[in-house]
Amino acid sequence: MTAETAVGVARQFTSRTCQFTGLRVDVAAQNLIKANAVAAVVFLAIGGLMGLLVALTRWPAVHLLPAEWFYLVLTGHGANVLLFWIIFFEMAVLIFASTILLNARMVMPKLAWFAFILMVVGAVLGNVAVLQGESSVMFTSYPPMMAKPHFYLALILFAVGALIVVGQFFANLIVAKEEGAFQGSMPLVTFGALTAAIIAVWTILSGAAILIPTLMWSMGWLSDVDPLVYKVVWWGMGHASQQINVSAHVSLWYLVGALLLGAKPLSEKVSRTAFFLYILFLQLASAHHLLAEPGLSASWKIVNTSYMMYLAVLGSMIHGLTVPGSWEAAQRRNGYDKGMFEWLRKAPWGNPAFSGTFLSLVMFGFIGGISGVVLGTEQLNVLMHNTLYVPGHFHGTVVTGTTLAFMAATYLVLPLIFQREIIWPKLAKIQPYLFGIGAAGISLFMMGAGTLGVARRHWDITFSDAELNFAHSAGAFLMMGLNGVFAVIAALGGIIYVLVVVGTVLWGKKITSGHKLTFPLHAGGAAAASQYGSHATVKLPGTIVLIAIFFVSFVLYYFINWKYLSELWLFR
Amino acid sequence: MSTKETNVNVGGAGAKSEPIPFMQRLLDSPLLLLFLGVAIPTLLYTLWGVMEVVAIPLAK
Numbered sequence: 246m247t248a249e250t251a252v253g254v255a256r257q258f259t260s261r262t263c264q265f266t267g268l269r270v271d272v273a274a275q276n277l278i279k280a281n282a283v284a285a286v287v288f289l290a291i292g293g294l295m296g297l298l299v300a301l302t303r304w305p306a307v308h309l310l311p312a313e314w315f316y317l318v319l320t321g322h323g324a325n326v327l328l329f330w331i332i333f334f335e336m337a338v339l340i341f342a343s344t345i346l347l348n349a350r351m352v353m354p355k356l357a358w359f360a361f362i363l364m365v366v367g368a369v370l371g372n373v374a375v376l377q378g379e380s381s382v383m384f385t386s387y388p389p390m391m392a393k394p395h396f397y398l399a400l401i402l403f404a405v406g407a408l409i410v411v412g413q414f415f416a417n418l419i420v421a422k423e424e425g426a427f428q429g430s431m432p433l434v435t436f437g438a439l440t441a442a443i444i445a446v447w448t449i450l451s452g453a454a455i456l457i458p459t460l461m462w463s464m465g466w467l468s469d470v471d472p473l474v475y476k477v478v479w480w481g482m483g484h485a486s487q488q489i490n491v492s493a494h495v496s497l498w499y500l501v502g503a504l505l506l507g508a509k510p511l512s513e514k515v516s517r518t519a520f521f522l523y524i525l526f527l528q529l530a531s532a533h534h535l536l537a538e539p540g541l542s543a544s545w546k547i548v549n550t551s552y553m554m555y556l557a558v559l560g561s562m563i564h565g566l567t568v569p570g571s572w573e574a575a576q577r578r579n580g581y582d583k584g585m586f587e588w589l590r591k592a593p594w595g596n597p598a599f600s601g602t603f604l605s606l607v608m609f610g611f612i613g614g615i616s617g618v619v620l621g622t623e624q625l626n627v628l629m630h631n632t633l634y635v636p637g638h639f640h641g642t643v644v645t646g647t648t649l650a651f652m653a654a655t656y657l658v659l660p661l662i663f664q665r666e667i668i669w670p671k672l673a674k675i676q677p678y679l680f681g682i683g684a685a686g687i688s689l690f691m692m693g694a695g696t697l698g699v700a701r702r703h704w705d706i707t708f709s710d711a712e713l714n715f716a717h718s719a720g721a722f723l724m725m726g727l728n729g730v731f732a733v734i735a736a737l738g739g740i741i742y743v744l745v746v747v748g749t750v751l752w753g754k755k756i757t758s759g760h761k762l763t764f765p766l767h768a769g770g771a772a773a774a775s776q777y778g779s780h781a782t783v784k785l786p787g788t789i790v791l792i793a794i795f796f797v798s799f800v801l802y803y804f805i806n807w808k809y810l811s812e813l814w815l816f817r
Numbered sequence: 818m819s820t821k822e823t824n825v826n827v828g829g830a831g832a833k834s835e836p837i838p839f840m841q842r843l844l845d846s847p848l849l850l851l852f853l854g855v856a857i858p859t860l861l862y863t864l865w866g867v868m869e870v871v872a873i874p875l876a877k
Contacts, residue, residue, distance in 0.1 A: 418847050430845050439847055443854035450855070451863065473873075477866040481858070517844050524850055528858035532866070540873050541866060549862055 266771035273354035285333035292325025304729025323384025342438035349421035360409035367403030397460035437496025451481030494650035503774035508575035522560030601653025601677030609646030634695025665753030680738025686731025694724035
């Protein structure tokens, strides 16, 4: 891993060759990945702490914070984890997928550093605005609630920085192709990152289109911002930003399978088509937040959700088959071919990169995916619109899905990019299980409470300061208590993650030539990840059984909600 | 996206050149995908949605 000056077709760049993957690592890209990953973890720690405070306040027996502080930390929690943590990490993914994975160079690294500084300034300024206490408008910041101008300015600065990096991703791809870093089609992981980048462009443009006038309104330059126009355009950013996550973490599922098991996509064409469905239709799911708006027609709602969103769901279901299918195919090729599930039993469960990725895949599908389809159905949406079911759903996608996948990927980033051996490997082994179980509990119990009518974003479900009394059922209180317990478990998992990452970066043993990794990679992993090609097999009995279980669960839950709906609307 | 392009990654360097299928050329074009990924939600979601909001009559 000595530094060398590699000669590309058109340009020179300083690089090293990774001893574990054989990939050429552009040092400029590596440094940018490190910076973005560190920033991501810092904001995860801040946002995660705020999330714990939210959960401890919504736990009726604890009810930790007063109302003003509750809405303040809820705003900070949303901004830090839904935007700052995730998008910083995604910038690292975009840079990795467009440079190192292609043996290519980072185009204009100084511009990327400028973008990174813009993002850091935006994220810090956003936190300052929230902590000053006059911008507790929550993540959605719906007018006529008004935050201080520097709250909106912070989001705009952050978004501009992210847009610059996304632009550089496209430049990296084009230059890599021009300079012959790869020929033909790009590898699937890079294609997934391309999908994330495309969705990011639309997301950021939507954000700019609504946050710039909202900033002007908060400065007194505009008399008002129409609340419904704001909602329509803002959700183009608010929900689509989570679709960047989906594309990015699905890419990481393929990447981790390749690096740890040597898994190649079952079919590049099929998986690329699934990502193509994301590019065309995934952003339209933003409409499911507006299904209860009387000002929007049923045609707009149904076309955007029940028609177009289902095409994106089809993409997810394809990935839901091809990701575990590629792992099964690889494991069978690796010699674990007995029976239906030896490939799964003999998987590297002690490797946190694998266990985190597997849990992310399963819980994203079963919890976040199924509940997302239910929420996106106009008729069923009225059952749980604006209840705690909605945060339950998106904790199922963003926390058990994306955050857990990003945490898992970190256990590869630390040795391969930071070149440090993971300290406390025993803690690292249990971390994905602890965090995954906690996050799954949060999602499920919030969805349960929402089904029982508990509103989202409400400080006090006992309505102790209300003029008119209302008592939620005992079941709702139980759900909120269990939500608090599982939030504590997830927080423990989060704390371990931050400690392992910080400890490894600062004090982890430096990896030198001939080092043997604590959590080893598959010998052919890098080739499987960085080259276009398919495994081309359909002998997947274990995956077929798992998929059948998923479909049965999906259908049952979907129709159970129609049963609930029939009890809500009685026709006699 | 030229029709003269040939597939170089299937079958290796010694394989006979063949025309690249339309879908593969589409999926290998980042900027065309970017156009589709921005234009479709802008039309179906944003413009259509904002037009519906703007068309709501004002209260008298």
